Amino acid sequence: MALLSDLLGxxxxxxxxxxxxxLGEVIAERAGVLNLGVEGLMSLGAVVAVMTVNATxxxxxxxxxxxxxxxxxxxxxxxxxVVLRANQVLCGVAITFLGLGLSSVIGRSVAGVPVSxxxxxxxxxxxxxxxxxxxxxxSQNILVYLIYLVFPVxxxxxxxxxxSGLDLRAVGENPAAADAVGVPVMKYxxxxxxxxxxLAGVAGADxxxxxxxxxxxxxxxxxxxxxxxxVIFAGYRPIVAVxxxxxxxxxxxxxFMGQARGWPVAPAILNTLPYLGTVACIIVxxxxxxxxxxxxxxxxxxxxxxxxxxx
Amino acid sequence: MSAVxxxxxxxxxxxxxxxxxxxxxxxxxxxxxxxxLAAMGRSxxxxxxxxxxxxxxxxxxxxxxALFMTPLMLTGAAVWVGIRVxxxxxxxxxxxxxxxxAATAVGLFTHWPAIVALPAMVVAGxxxxxxxxxIPAAARxxxxxxxxxxxxxxxxxxxxxxxxxxxxxxxxxxxxALASTERLHVxxxxxxxxxxxxxxxxxxxxxxxxxxxxKSRFGYETAVCGSNPQAAHYxxxxxxxxxxxxxxxxxxxxxxxxxxxxxxxxxRLQGGLANNxxxxxxxxxxxxxxxxxxxxxAALLMALxxxxxxxxxxxQISSSAVLAITGLLVLAIAAGDEMAAYVRVNRN
Numbered sequence: 001m002a003l004l005s006d007l008l009g010x011x012x013x014x015x016x017x018x019x020x021x022x023l024g025e026v027i028a029e030r031a032g033v034l035n036l037g038v039e040g041l042m043s044l045g046a047v048v049a050v051m052t053v054n055a056t057x058x059x060x061x062x063x064x065x066x067x068x069x070x071x072x073x074x075x076x077x078x079x080x081x082v083v084l085r086a087n088q089v090l091c092g093v094a095i096t097f098l099g100l101g102l103s104s105v106i107g108r109s110v111a112g113v114p115v116s117x118x119x120x121x122x123x124x125x126x127x128x129x130x131x132x133x134x135x136x137x138x139s140q141n142i143l144v145y146l147i148y149l150v151f152p153v154x155x156x157x158x159x160x161x162x163x164s165g166l167d168l169r170a171v172g173e174n175p176a177a178a179d180a181v182g183v184p185v186m187k188y189x190x191x192x193x194x195x196x197x198x199l200a201g202v203a204g205a206d207x208x209x210x211x212x213x214x215x216x217x218x219x220x221x222x223x224x225x226x227x228x229x230x231v232i233f234a235g236y237r238p239i240v241a242v243x244x245x246x247x248x249x250x251x252x253x254x255x256f257m258g259q260a261r262g263w264p265v266a267p268a269i270l271n272t273l274p275y276l277g278t279v280a281c282i283i284v285x286x287x288x289x290x291x292x293x294x295x296x297x298x299x300x301x302x303x304x305x306x307x308x309x310x311x
Numbered sequence: 312m313s314a315v316x317x318x319x320x321x322x323x324x325x326x327x328x329x330x331x332x333x334x335x336x337x338x339x340x341x342x343x344x345x346x347x348l349a350a351m352g353r354s355x356x357x358x359x360x361x362x363x364x365x366x367x368x369x370x371x372x373x374x375x376x377a378l379f380m381t382p383l384m385l386t387g388a389a390v391w392v393g394i395r396v397x398x399x400x401x402x403x404x405x406x407x408x409x410x411x412x413a414a415t416a417v418g419l420f421t422h423w424p425a426i427v428a429l430p431a432m433v434v435a436g437x438x439x440x441x442x443x444x445x446i447p448a449a450a451r452x453x454x455x456x457x458x459x460x461x462x463x464x465x466x467x468x469x470x471x472x473x474x475x476x477x478x479x480x481x482x483x484x485x486x487x488a489l490a491s492t493e494r495l496h497v498x499x500x501x502x503x504x505x506x507x508x509x510x511x512x513x514x515x516x517x518x519x520x521x522x523x524x525x526k527s528r529f530g531y532e533t534a535v536c537g538s539n540p541q542a543a544h545y546x547x548x549x550x551x552x553x554x555x556x557x558x559x560x561x562x563x564x565x566x567x568x569x570x571x572x573x574x575x576x577x578x579r580l581q582g583g584l585a586n587n588x589x590x591x592x593x594x595x596x597x598x599x600x601x602x603x604x605x606x607x608x609a610a611l612l613m614a615l616x617x618x619x620x621x622x623x624x625x626x627q628i629s630s631s632a633v634l635a636i637t638g639l640l641v642l643a644i645a646a647g648d649e650m651a652a653y654v655r656v657n658r659n
Contacts, residue, residue, distance in 0.1 A: 034459075036459070040638075076642070080642055080645060080646045084646045084649050084650060085649055086642075086645040086646045086648065086649040087597075087645050087649075089399055089401075089459065089593075090593070090597055090641060090642075090645040091641075091642060091645050091646075093401070093590065093593055093641065094638045094639070094641035094642040094645065095638065095642070096638070097590070097634050097635065097637050097638030097641065098634075098635050098638030098639055098642065099638075100631070100634055100635075100638075101631045101632060101633070101634030101635025101636070101637070101638060102631075102635045104629065104631030104634070105629055105631050105632050105635060108629065217631070221467070222464070222467045225460065225463055225464060225467075226464070228460055229460040229461075229464060232456070232457060232460060266475050266479055268471045268472070268474050268475035268478075268479075269471070269472075269475060271471050272467070272468045272471045272472065275464045275465070275467045275468045276464075276468055278460075278464050279446070279447075279461050279464050279465065282450075282456055282460065282461060283446070283450045283454065283456055283461065286450070286454040286455070286456055287450075287454060293454070293455065298457070307320060309319065309320065
């Protein structure tokens with residue numbers, strides 16, 4: 001029982017980083033922009049959060065700074081791939097290089113130093129006393145509640161229940177039609193990329209302020225890329241994206257448990273689980289259910305720059 | 312707004328415009344780097360002098376350039392054959408590892424003479440590279456699953472498996488160096504200093520690929536599939552097998568980069584062997600644009616940047632700064648290429 005509870009608790013924690021990254025990417029991709037810079041933005045967010053908290057022992061300030069840096073990095077991406085309409089794949093990879101490189105350079109002084117203040121677990125009375133799921137779900141830090149309850153509901157409401165959400169999705173499906181009815185395509189795309197970047201930065205802060213309370217070089221280790229993959233798995237839906245983050249947290253947690261309990265499998269092999277699991281989860285449903293292919297399809301204009309003259 | 316003459320976007324951009332756009336964007340990126348270095352209290356001019364002296368200014372530097380160019384030409388070609396038909400293989404890093412692992416298996420566990428072992432390593436490496444991309448390729452061809460993310464995620468798997476092999480079952484037990492396998496029994500012959508046969512082979516492969524794709528039926532049919540899959544379908548070209556074939560070719564090329572790395576440059580399998588060559592292959596392919604032959608100067612430019620990185624590391628500037636500079640350059644070039652497509656229109 002304690003093992004199961006530990007496993008779930010770890011899944012909720014480590015899945016939160018993926019969930020946030022994926023949620024941000026859903027917003028960007030719904031507007032038609034493929035942001036492949038998530039890995040770099042997460043890395044920047046993670047290091048800036050640690051530096052801010054070590055300078056001012058306030059985790060909330062760290063979170064804010066990480067969000068700002070993520071948004072700033074994403075606005076560079078918005079400038080190049082939305083305003084200048086340069087190739088989205090290349091700009092994304094470039095932002096990842098830039099983010100990983102920069103965060104490693106500026107993070108040198110704090111590498112390996114434990115973070116001075118982190119988000120402490122908050123127990124919800126009554127609920128946290130439920131066996132197994134109580135400690136795992138209701139005795140976590142406050143970010144976990146934001147990530148799994150508040151943010152996805154807000155994102156879902158925005159995208160599917162408001163006028164601006166409809167406009168944003170229209171820009172991602174058919175920018176020419178949206179433009180024709182007066183929706184500012186470039187503005188929506190830039191906004192979506194920046195909101196996505198803020199969430200990627202916050203995801204990085206979640207990693208260093210709540211999951212692994214120390215900065216070390218290369219600690220993002222593909223979490224940003226997994227987040228991008230989860231968006232496809234989730235069929236571009238915010239709530240599903242967050243839940244699939246939890247599912248992948250569980251896969252990571254199984255590997256982690258295996259190491260902690262000394263399973264007779266090499267740690268390197270266990271560490272391949274999240275990546276292999278992600279690949280399998282993207283491909284297998286498509287193989288099994290042909291109908292899913294249209295229901296889970298990407299926004300029609302995803303990855304293509306919009307030129308008014310070329311319509 | 313009458314003062315500003317309107318601009319229009321060219322669909323085919325003449326190469327002199329690209330050259331100017333690129334020159335300006337590289338200058339802008341280097342300017343940002345110089346300002347950052349100056350702000351850190353370093354003299355950009357002094358560093359630039361040092362870099363020129365120790366890269367193109369010395370025999371050792373030139374040998375290093377050729378060694379860097381070898382894998383970059385091949386991973387560049389791997390990404391380029393994909394981009395040519397609108398497919399993005401971001402997994403060249405993993406395929407390089409797969410090729411290196413297969414070549415190492417042949418080099419470690421057989422005792423064939425070099426004349427047999429080296430071709431066997433090349434074949435095994437190319438096959439392993441192709442096998443590593445098979446699942447993402449098949450999923451893209453028949454299920455329409457984006458190859459970008461699936462090919463990329465397998466990079467992490469390959470890197471972890473190589474690390475596991477090099478520190479675990481295949482680790483060198485003779486010298487006790489636990490981070491790599493022992494030295495392979497065979498090596499590619501060295502031609503000029505440390506520059507080995509792999510350099511010439513890579514050059515030959517790039518040229519052969521350029522000619523082959525331009526002249527062959529396969530090259531033509533895949534180009535049609537890439538630019539308009541529906542037209543290809545109506546013309547009786549089966550699109551899915553062509554997508555699979557192009558991606559397998561791409562994986563094989565990246566696998567070859569891994570073979571030449573272990574057989575010519577590193578001589579053993581170790582973690583971190585891929586050295587970002589797979590990701591940098593994307594940059595090389597971007598720089599080359601539509602031309603396969605342009606992969607060669609593009610790989611040279613990228614090798615120059617990598618070599619600069621090595622030089623800068625000796626002056627206490629970390630290797631991650633080089634990664635950031637590479638990112639900045641890619642961003643600048645991507646933007647520069649796009650801006651070069653806009654020309655002023657004279658309405659009179």
